[in-house]
Structures are given as structure tokens and as C-alpha cells.
Amino acid sequence: MKKYFIGIDLGGTRVKIGLVMDGTVVGRKVISAPSTGGLKEGLPVLRQNIDDLLHEHAVGKERLGGIGLAFAGLADPVAKKILSTNKKYDEAVGLDPEGWVKEHWGVPFFIDNDTRMATVGEWKYGAARDTNDLVVMTIGTGIGTSAIIEGRLLRGRHFQAGCLGGHFSIQYNGRRCNCGNEGCVEAYGSTWCLNEMAKSDAGYPQSLLSRTGSIDLAAVFAAAEKSDALALCIRQTCLDAWSAGIINLIHAYDPEVVVIGGGIMNRSDDILPYLTEKVRRLAWCPWGEVQIRASKLLDDAGILGVVHCLQETI
DSSP: OOOEEEEEEEOSSEEEEEEEETTEEEEEEEEEOOOSSHHHHHHHHHHHHHHHHHHHTTOOGGGEEEEEEEESSEEETTTTEEEEOSSSSGGGGGOOHHHHHHHHTOOOEEEEEHHHHHHHHHHHHSTTTTOSOEEEEEESSSEEEEEEETTEEOOOTTSOTTTTGGGOBSSTTOOBOTTSOBSBTHHHHSHHHHHHHHHTSTTGGGSGGGGOSSOOHHHHHHHHHTTOHHHHHHHHHHHHHHHHHHHHHHHHHOOSEEEEESGGGGGHHHHHHHHHHHHHHHSOOTTOOOEEEEOSSGGGHHHHHHHHHHHHHO
């Protein structure tokens, strides 16, 4: 009997839940990330949505093969524990996600970093199926990264290798990042920094962005299309921060392909040409040119990646 698997991609803004069989997401639910109380308080809602998804597709517990969690932070996939977070789900470090899964569904469990799992997804099913040397950068609430080198997923002794590319410093005396470092890629090109960047500018009262409740990357790009001066400036800052981050990742991990994910990549035609040109001009790659590609899986990347890794452990 073929089994179904649940993959959960727990992001900072949204939680994506996928029902997977044979490398295909056959059912999905997307809910808002827990806004109060953290992950612990959000577990009942998460459980209900998983049960609803199983019920909608007539999947009984005997046909559920396991549950995987792609987590927005550092996780230990061996001990199946959450190790550290950065201003998201900080109380989750003390939780026992494997025990929660065993209690409610009695199936195998797997956990790892969300971008690391998106990298596996793109490698096995998406934009990087033609290489064993790749880096993924996801752009959203924060900036996540991960690398596969010579067909091996980079994890490191403390399970943080490859994951902290969003906290590579691109300006040694730059803006303070919420991780505590200065000048991080995240401090110039992620959603969480945009409100501060906009509101600290003298041109903010006249900008279209001042009429936006909470400024996100979509709002910045939309206002920039209308020639809004502040939005144009912020968009350029983001593009340059992403480019610098990608070049650092190339120099660190020697990939053949860099895949860029996140909701803003629905504007890939506005983003990829700039990133590609800047990388071609500035990255030290005597062997040739690194391919910069948009994610093919988008919201499904982390779901498929974590289910793939889960199945390998069973």
C-alpha cells in the first residue's frame, strides 16, 4: 500500500502544509503563522489543519507514512530538536515536536531547517535537478540559505553550516541586524527591515509607501513601478544586497547553480537579469558562469524537500 506523507513548511509569515505522494503535492493548506503565543500555542491549529487535509483526501492513519517539519530556524535532524531561532518562535526551543507527532498520529517524524529543505526540494524536483552543486537563497520575512556540495547536503557539526548566508555581513559598520550582527544581508533586503528603512527616510511622508499599512517587498516593487523615489531607492538597496549575498555564497560554496525563492520571485523578470549581470561581473569564477535561476517549486519546495528527507530516514 502506497503511503502519503505530510510536509510542513513553517515560515515566519505563513505555514504551508502539503499532502505528498510519490514526490507530488496532492493537497495543500496555507495558514497564517502563529502571531501570538508562538509555536506552542499554534500547535492545536496546526493539528486541526493536518487532520482536515487528511480527511479531505480520505487518508486514514494507516496510510500516513510520516510527518516532516521544515522549520524557520536551526534544527538538529538527528535528535529531532529545535536548536535556535531568530525573533521567530523563540519559545520553540523547548518543545518536543517528535513527541507531539507520535502522540497525535503515531508516525515517523523528521525536522530540519526550512531553506535547507527547500534546497533538497529544488535539487530533487525543481530548478536544480541538473546539478549536484547548488545554493538556494529564499527571500521573505528573513533571508534563508543552504548549499549542496558534490551531491551532499551541507549541515555541519552544529547543524548551522550553509544556513546563515542571510547573516553574511555585506557592510562591516552597517545597519544592526535583528541577529545582533552589523551589516547583514537581511538588514538590507528582507521584509522585516523595510518599515524601518522607509520610515527613517526624509522622503517617507511623500512616498506611496506611507499609505501602505505594513510595507513588504511586493509593495516596494509596486510603488517603484510608479516611479516613487523612496521605493526606487529601497528596491535598488534590496537588489544590491541580494547580489552581494549571492556573490558571498558563490565564493563560499562554489555552486554551479543558485536558485532564488520566495514570493517576490513572481517578479523574477525584474530581478534575475540584474542579479545575473552583477554576479557575472563581480563573482570570482574562473571556471565559468554560475547560473542564477528562479525557484520552480515556490511554496512546495520545502514541503517536498522535507518529505524526501523523511522518507530517506524510514
